[in-house]
Amino acid sequence: MLIDDLHTVLPDDRIVRDPDVLRSYAHDEAEWAPYGEPAVLVRPRTADEVQAIVRQCLKHGTPVVPRGAGTGLSGGANALGGCVVLATDRMTAVKEIDPVERLAVVEPGVVNDDLRAACAEHGLWYPPDPASSPWSTIGGNVATNAGGVCCVKYGVTRDYVLGLQIVTGTGELVRLGRRTAKGVAGYDLAGLMVGSEGTLGVITEITVRLRAKRAPEATVAGYFDSTVAAGEAAAAIRAAGIVPSALELVDRHCLAAVDAWKNMGLSADANVVLLGRSDVPGGQEAAVMVECFEKAGATWAAQSTDEAEADALFAARRLAYPALERLGPVLTEDVCVPTHLVPEMLARIDLAAQRHNTQIANIAHIGDGNLHPLLITPSGDDDAQRRAQAAFDDIVADALELGGTVTGEHGVGLLKRPGLEKELGPAVLDLHRAVKNALDPHGILNPGKVVGGPVQR
Amino acid sequence: MLIDDLHTVLPDDRIVRDPDVLRSYAHDEAEWAPYGEPAVLVRPRTADEVQAIVRQCLKHGTPVVPRGAGTGLSGGANALGGCVVLATDRMTAVKEIDPVERLAVVEPGVVNDDLRAACAEHGLWYPPDPASSPWSTIGGNVATNAGGVCCVKYGVTRDYVLGLQIVTGTGELVRLGRRTAKGVAGYDLAGLMVGSEGTLGVITEITVRLRAKRAPEATVAGYFDSTVAAGEAAAAIRAAGIVPSALELVDRHCLAAVDAWKNMGLSADANVVLLGRSDVPGGQEAAVMVECFEKAGATWAAQSTDEAEADALFAARRLAYPALERLGPVLTEDVCVPTHLVPEMLARIDLAAQRHNTQIANIAHIGDGNLHPLLITPSGDDDAQRRAQAAFDDIVADALELGGTVTGEHGVGLLKRPGLEKELGPAVLDLHRAVKNALDPHGILNPGKVVGGPVQR
Numbered sequence: 053m054l055i056d057d058l059h060t061v062l063p064d065d066r067i068v069r070d071p072d073v074l075r076s077y078a079h080d081e082a083e084w085a086p087y088g089e090p091a092v093l094v095r096p097r098t099a100d101e102v103q104a105i106v107r108q109c110l111k112h113g114t115p116v117v118p119r120g121a122g123t124g125l126s127g128g129a130n131a132l133g134g135c136v137v138l139a140t141d142r143m144t145a146v147k148e149i150d151p152v153e154r155l156a157v158v159e160p161g162v163v164n165d166d167l168r169a170a171c172a173e174h175g176l177w178y179p180p181d182p183a184s185s186p187w188s189t190i191g192g193n194v195a196t197n198a199g200g201v202c203c204v205k206y207g208v209t210r211d212y213v214l215g216l217q218i219v220t221g222t223g224e225l226v227r228l229g230r231r232t233a234k235g236v237a238g239y240d241l242a243g244l245m246v247g248s249e250g251t252l253g254v255i256t257e258i259t260v261r262l263r264a265k266r267a268p269e270a271t272v273a274g275y276f277d278s279t280v281a282a283g284e285a286a287a288a289i290r291a292a293g294i295v296p297s298a299l300e301l302v303d304r305h306c307l308a309a310v311d312a313w314k315n316m317g318l319s320a321d322a323n324v325v326l327l328g329r330s331d332v333p334g335g336q337e338a339a340v341m342v343e344c345f346e347k348a349g350a351t352w353a354a355q356s357t358d359e360a361e362a363d364a365l366f367a368a369r370r371l372a373y374p375a376l377e378r379l380g381p382v383l384t385e386d387v388c389v390p391t392h393l394v395p396e397m398l399a400r401i402d403l404a405a406q407r408h409n410t411q412i413a414n415i416a417h418i419g420d421g422n423l424h425p426l427l428i429t430p431s432g433d434d435d436a437q438r439r440a441q442a443a444f445d446d447i448v449a450d451a452l453e454l455g456g457t458v459t460g461e462h463g464v465g466l467l468k469r470p471g472l473e474k475e476l477g478p479a480v481l482d483l484h485r486a487v488k489n490a491l492d493p494h495g496i497l498n499p500g501k502v503v504g505g506p507v508q509r
Numbered sequence: 510m511l512i513d514d515l516h517t518v519l520p521d522d523r524i525v526r527d528p529d530v531l532r533s534y535a536h537d538e539a540e541w542a543p544y545g546e547p548a549v550l551v552r553p554r555t556a557d558e559v560q561a562i563v564r565q566c567l568k569h570g571t572p573v574v575p576r577g578a579g580t581g582l583s584g585g586a587n588a589l590g591g592c593v594v595l596a597t598d599r600m601t602a603v604k605e606i607d608p609v610e611r612l613a614v615v616e617p618g619v620v621n622d623d624l625r626a627a628c629a630e631h632g633l634w635y636p637p638d639p640a641s642s643p644w645s646t647i648g649g650n651v652a653t654n655a656g657g658v659c660c661v662k663y664g665v666t667r668d669y670v671l672g673l674q675i676v677t678g679t680g681e682l683v684r685l686g687r688r689t690a691k692g693v694a695g696y697d698l699a700g701l702m703v704g705s706e707g708t709l710g711v712i713t714e715i716t717v718r719l720r721a722k723r724a725p726e727a728t729v730a731g732y733f734d735s736t737v738a739a740g741e742a743a744a745a746i747r748a749a750g751i752v753p754s755a756l757e758l759v760d761r762h763c764l765a766a767v768d769a770w771k772n773m774g775l776s777a778d779a780n781v782v783l784l785g786r787s788d789v790p791g792g793q794e795a796a797v798m799v800e801c802f803e804k805a806g807a808t809w810a811a812q813s814t815d816e817a818e819a820d821a822l823f824a825a826r827r828l829a830y831p832a833l834e835r836l837g838p839v840l841t842e843d844v845c846v847p848t849h850l851v852p853e854m855l856a857r858i859d860l861a862a863q864r865h866n867t868q869i870a871n872i873a874h875i876g877d878g879n880l881h882p883l884l885i886t887p888s889g890d891d892d893a894q895r896r897a898q899a900a901f902d903d904i905v906a907d908a909l910e911l912g913g914t915v916t917g918e919h920g921v922g923l924l925k926r927p928g929l930e931k932e933l934g935p936a937v938l939d940l941h942r943a944v945k946n947a948l949d950p951h952g953i954l955n956p957g958k959v960v961g962g963p964v965q966r
Contacts, residue, residue, distance in 0.1 A: 152744065152849045175750070197693045208691060210700075211668065224936040232845045233877035234665060235914040236654045236704045237921060237932050238941055238959060243667075243700045247693045264750035287609065293632070293721035388689040392609045420690035457692040464694060475694050479681040483948065484695055490947035491940065502695060 054112040054136070055092055061104040068093040077122065077139055078131040083383040083429075084441075085127025085466045090117070090137040097142050099217060099225055099256035106254060106496075107223040109136055115499050118250040120160060120192025123184035125384050126465025128196060128249040128501050138254060140191045146170045147257070154262045155214060155231060160191025160255045164198075167260075176262040179206040182461075183373075191255045197247030199461030201298045204419030205331075208461065210246045212260045218245060218253035221492030231259055244487070249463055250498040252491045269297055269329040270338035271362035274345030274353040275322030279303065282324045283395035285348035286418045289328070290391070292340055298329035299419030303398065306372035306413045306426075313375040318368055321352065325368045326418065372415055376426050379411065385425040385444065386468075387451035388460030394418050400450040401425050408443040410436070422460035448474070464502045472502070511569040511593070512549055518561040525550040534579065534596055535588040540840040540886075541898075542584025542923045547574070547594045554599050556674060556682055556713035563711060563953075564680040566593055572956050575707035577617060577649025580641035582841050583922025585653060585706040585958050595711060597648045603627045604714070611719045612671060612688060617648025617712045621655075624717075633719040636663040639918075640830075648712045654704030656918030658755045661876030662788075665918065667703045669717045675702060675710035678949030688716055701944070706920055707955040709948045726754055726786040727795035728819035731802030731810040732779030736760065739781045740852035742805035743875045746785070747848070749797055755786035756876030760855065763829035763870040763883075770832040775825055778809065782825045783875065829872055833883050836868065842882035842901065843925075844908035845917030851875050857907040858882050865900040867893070879917035905931070921959045929959070 058067055068074065069092055079087040091114070096102045109116040116136045119129035131137050143159035146167060150156070151174045158167055164178075164185040171178050181200035182188055188198065194216070199208045215229030229235075229242030245253055276282040282301055289296060307319040318325070326345060330337040338355045345353040356362045363370075376382050389397045398414055401423070405412040416423040425447055429440045448458050448471040458464075458471030473481060484503040489495075495504065515524055525531065526549055536544040548571070553559045566573040573593045576586035588594050600616035603624060607613070608631045615624055621635075621642040628635050638657035639645055645655065651673070656665045672686030686692075686699030702710055733739040739758055746753060764776040775782065783802065787794040795812045802810040813819045820827075833839050846854045855871055858880070862869040873880040882904055886897045905915050905928040915921075915928030930938060941960040946952075952961065 152747065153847050154747070197697075199691055203691060207668075210697070211664075220936070220940065224939075226934075226936045226940070228937065228940075230914050231912055232847060232879075232914050232917065234656055234660060234845050234874075234879050234917040236916050236918060237914045237925070237929055238937070239705055239709070239944055240654075240667070240700055240703065241937070241940055241944070243697055244944075246697065248696055252696070264752070290609065290611070295721070388691050390610050390689060417691075422689075422691050455688055457687050457689050457694045459694050460689065460691040461693055468694070472694055477683075479677070479683045480685065480695070480698070482681075483677065483683070483685075483698055486947035486950075487696055487698070487701075487944060490943035493943075 054108060054114050057108045057111065058092065058094065058105065061108060062094065062096065062101055066095050066097065066101060068095060077119065077137050080122045080124035080127060080129040082125050082127040082465060082467055083381045085130055087130035088133030088135070090131040091134045093137045093139060095139045095142045102138065102254055102256050103219045103223060103225045105136065105138055106219045109496050110223050110494055113494070113496065115496050116254070117498050118254045120189030121187045123188040124192065124196055124465060125386070125462045126459070126467045128463050128465030130466060132500065140189065149174050149176065151176060153231070155259055156262055157257065157259050158190050159257060160189060162190045164188050164190060164193055171262055172265065175265045177265050178212065178260060178262055180209045180212060190258050194246055194255055194258055195248065195250050196463040199422065201300065201417065204299055204417060205295045205297045210243065213242060213246050213258065214261050215259035216242045216245055216255055217257035218255050220253050221494060221497050225256065229259065247463065249465060249501050251488060251502050252497065254497070266331045267333040268357065269331045270335055270355055270357045271365050272328040272338050272341045272345065272353065272355040273365040274326045274350035276324045276326065276350055279324050279395040279398045281349045282326050282418070283392065285326055285345045285350065287392060288344035288348055289341055292344060294337055294340060296328045296341060296419060297331040298327065300327045300369050301416040301418040302327070302368045302372055303414040306376065306415060307368060309375040309379065309413060310368060310371045313378060314371060316367070327366055327369055369415060372413065376413055376428055380428045380430045383427040383429070383440070383444070384462070385427060385447055386422070386459045386462040387447060387456055388422040389451055389454045389456035391418065391421040393454045394421055394423065397423055397451065397454060401447055404443040404446040407446070408439040410440045410443040412443065466501065511565060511571050514565045514568065515549065515551065515562065518565060519551065519553065519558055523552050523554065523558060525552060534576065534594050537579045537581035537584060537586040539582050539584040539922060539924055540838045542587055544587035545590030547588040548591045550594045550596060552596045552599045559595065559711055559713050560676045560680060560682045562593065562595055563676045566953050567680050567951055570951070570953065572953050573711065574955050575711045577646030578644045580645040581649065581653055581922060582843070582919045583916070583924045585920050585922030587923060589957065597646065606631050606633065608633060610688070612716055613719055614714065614716050615647050616714060617646060619647045621645050621647060621650060628719055629722065632722045634722050635669065635717060635719055637666045637669060647715050651703055651712055651715055652705065652707050653920040654918070656879065658757065658874065661756055661874060662752045662754045667700065670699060670703050670715065671718050672716035673699045673702055673712055674714035675712050677710050678951060678954050682713065686716065704920065706922060706958050708945060708959050709954065711954070723788045724790040725814065726788045727792055727812055727814045728822050729785045729795050729798045729802065729810065729812040730822040731783045731807035733781045733783065733807055736781050736852040736855045738806045739783050739875065740849065742783055742802045742807065744849060745801035745805055746798055749801060751794055751797060753785045753798060753876060754788040755784065757784045757826050758873040758875040759784070759825045759829055760871040763833065763872060764825060766832040766836065766870060767825060767828045770835060771828060773824070784823055784826055826872060829870065833870055833885055837885045837887045840884040840886070840897065840901070841919070842884060842904055843879070843916045843919040844904060844913055845879040846908055846911045846913030848875065848878040850911045851878055851880065854880055854908065854911060858904055861900040861903040864903065865896040867897045867900040869900065923958065
């Protein structure tokens with residue numbers, strides 16, 4: 053028995069069979085994505101324990117589904133029936149912060165905000181800032197190549213991963229990548245692991261590059277009558293040679309939901325809100341952004357360096373998600389299109405919502421073209437669910453038609469497998485399967501996610 | 510016959526058999542690296558022609574060695590006896606520059622400086638700036654993940670590649686990656702191709718991200734009595750939170766060679782020269798860098814924003830390589846170590862030079878820890894060659910002992926295969942071979958480079 057064998061290689065407290073706990077570890081936060089009942093949950097404390105678990109899974113031919121905090125939005129961490137769920141949430145050591153080389157070495161279960169706080173003590177900064185940063189782990193961030201608000205200027209998790217320690221699909225514990233600033237020794241297998249959602253290896257340690265702490269951000273906000281005008285404002289900012297440290301859009305459906313909850317009167321004043329940030333010292337850049345907003349026809353625009361005031365400006369975005377969740381379970385979509393096509397994509401999303409009688413609100417990282425349509429479906433309404441699925445499929449098709457991708461930062465998991473097949477086509481899928489088979493020859497690493505195995509719907 | 514078959518799929522002018530031309534295309538600029546005599550050189554003009562060539566090579570089981578301008582320094586483009594050399598040097602179209610999305614689409618044979626010039630016309634900037642930029646091609650830059658002087662602030666080629674079109678090891682013409690700012694749809698196979706030296710696919714088109722044109726750079730220079738003092742200056746710059754747009758070191762052996770040629774009196778004034786650049790507007794950062802130089806004990810330090818004066822300051826670096834070449838063939842080494850260990854590494858290189866009675870001068874990207882020991886060996890002196898090889902091996906071993914890598918930016922090719930095996934170890938090499946076999950199942954893509962096949966010495 054696998055579980056007996058796990059007991060021979062792990063201390064008992066690493067092995068969890070309580071059905072209530074198992075259930076809570078059986079899926080991530082993706083609405084709609086299917087999941088099965090795991091045979092067991094393991095919560096290792098060391099890389100050697102992870103290796104021992106993977107070796108037992110190999111011996112028994114049992115799939116292992118690695119997970120961090122389970123804040124994913126695509127079903128990438130969802131359990132398969134009878135699998136081993138391997139949670140890294142007890143591997144929480146920040147092993148090293150090196151202010152001279154500007155790098156940190158952490159275990160995969162370190163929470164994003166905890167790493168950021170530890171870096172701040174050394175005057176350093178770890179930029180990737182997914183909305184889940186108070187809960188999500190660096191291991192999960194790496195496995196999904198998490199993005200966030202500051203990506204538009206500072207890039208995604210991939211851009212910060214220097215090296216990884218992983219357990220391979222054949223049960224070896226190895227180091228990939230490096231600690232040096234540069235290096236081209238062999239294939240970029242560390243980079244290949246980033247975003248591979250636990251299908252090519254189980255991450256046991258991560259070396260990330262850091263930046264020097266930056267200047268405090270100034271915040272700007274603008275109200276617009278239309279998404280087209282907001283798109284023109286974003287284009288004007290780019291044309292001015294400015295790369296803001298955040299540039300977010302909140303659409304009228306979000307504003308209405310926030311008003312319905314908090315009665316802030318946002319939806320009376322604006323059809324769409326743009327929120328920007330600048331971390332270039334001196335405030336000039338923020339002033340130019342306000343000018344760009346005004347030239348593009350903003351009905352109101354302002355800037356603030358005061359934290360409370362900035363927080364109030366960002367309230368429309370911060371409150372959008374909880375405001376929508378009051379209306380029903382929210383599926384967060386994640387298409388990414390060329391930045392100048394964001395208004396067109398938003399128009400198509402509105403059409404999909406009308407066509408399929410589905411409620412869809414939008415927040416968008418307009419600075420990098422990454423939209424998050426938020427599909428609200430009342431619980432237990434099968435017909436609404438079917439209509440929402442049709443709208444979801446239309447959104448994915450529209451994004452591809454506009455030269456975009458089915459997932460900007462949330463990953464493929466289960467939800468985007470059909471979209472991925474459309475986006476990549478058979479020849480590139482074959483390359484994916486070849487890589488998957490090469491690195492996971494026994495097919496035990498999170499099977500059925502990203503590629504491999506039948507697409508579940 | 511392969512050549513007859515090539516004639517059936519290509520216009521005649523793509524196929525070259527002139528022995529003199531073949532010889533000039535048979536190797537890159539790596540001293541010491543072995544090469545064989547190719548059966549034929551092909552110079553395709555389109556992606557379809559590249560595909561047709563690879564398919565003929567598959568049919569005949571003939572290795573294909575892709576190359577750009579052949580400016581590589583590790584033997585990655587060196588021919589195997591009887592192979593097809595596929596030069597992309599006629600695929601020179603800049604297909605698209607999109608100032609809104611800040612990206613360019615180019616054929617692989619576009620010369621780095623030509624792309625930079627084309628971008629500049631749109632107020633845009635393609636940062637990667639290998640020393641070979643007047644001659645080397647973007648395809649070659651991508652295949653080797655080329656670096657350069659500005660990496661310390663702006664990263665390497667890998668950081669700018671959004672998407673690729675390639676011909677696979679099974680002869681499919683496919684697109685990898687994307688055009689959007691973000692995307693996590695499937696494994697990062699575009700990233701995997703970068704730096705894979707033509708062993709996993711033949712690049713036929715490249716989509717790169719661009720930056721807005723930056724402010725003119727200020728240049729600073731400092732003279733130091735020792736590499737330790739220069740290292741302290743570099744550390745002080747980092748501690749000040751500054752990321753210079755260049756930070757270069759030139760050692761006393763280079764200065765002496767420049768003096769022997771140009772009689773500039775550099776070696777009388779300095780034991781080691783540091784050269785830095787700042788592209789932050791206002792000049793304050795450059796002033797802080799000069800302060801850091803002075804605090805670390807610079808015997809002389811100055812800054813300039815005047816181009817001619819800046820060029821004079823950089824003369825020590827610019828002239829070092831040609832000055833050394835006057836003394837004999839120069840092998841450019843490429844180890845990379847943690848930045849604070851650059852002085853230690855330079856001391857070890859001096860010891861290796863003494864131990865093996867070999868002349869070694871150093872230029873170094875001290876800002877990112879990437880050193881270029883330049884080993885000078887008189888032509889035709891077999892004993893000197895053996896001693897230089899022993900020094901080379903010691904340098905590689907020392908870099909690994911200091912936690913570094915055998916290649917910071919030049920790639921593995923042939924020269925670094927023994928070092929790569931030491932750096933990666935058997936389990937990680939197995940992963941490399943598994944990936945190589947998965948993507949090049951018939952072993953025709955540049956066999957024997959990076960991994961696969963016996964190590965040649």
